[in-house]
Amino acid sequence: MTFDDGYRDNYDRVFPLLRRYGVPATIFVTTGWLRPHDDGPGLGMSWREVREMAAVGIRFGAHTVTHPSLPALSLREAEWEIRESKRLLEEELGTECTVFAYPFGHEDCQLRQLVEAAGFRWAVTTREGAPRPSDNPLLLRRTYVCAADLLYADFAVKLAGWHEWRGPLWRLSRHPRAVYW
């Protein structure tokens, strides 16, 4: 499972469940939103919480520093967002950061090249669907799960992979989304 942005509830609510059920997970953090100290203000997790989760096997990926729509930036600014978030995570965690998530799923050919040149091996998008071995590793699809999902009609169907047969119109009707990523 993947989680974007690195909000505090990833630690308070999601982390205990991931541990209890042994679910492998990657959290894509917006590094500029993480709090330097546990008691600091802000919506993001603290770096101590990130380190604690990483120590027991939660993977962390980069999601830029300030969560911009990357295509709207100059290439130089976009490159900084991509590289600096990677550098910070590696400095804090002491391990190589190899996965990236495009904020809002916004990307293009030049940005994919920047992500690859920065040293990322994988990047995830907001394109719906299960990843396939033939996919471009810098354009991996995901299945969007949200609070409005019904347990059996949506969530169980997605886990089974059946939602891919329902077609794009059904998905759009179930996910009038775009603000979360």
Ligand SMILES: [Zn+2]
């Ligand atoms: Zn995001």
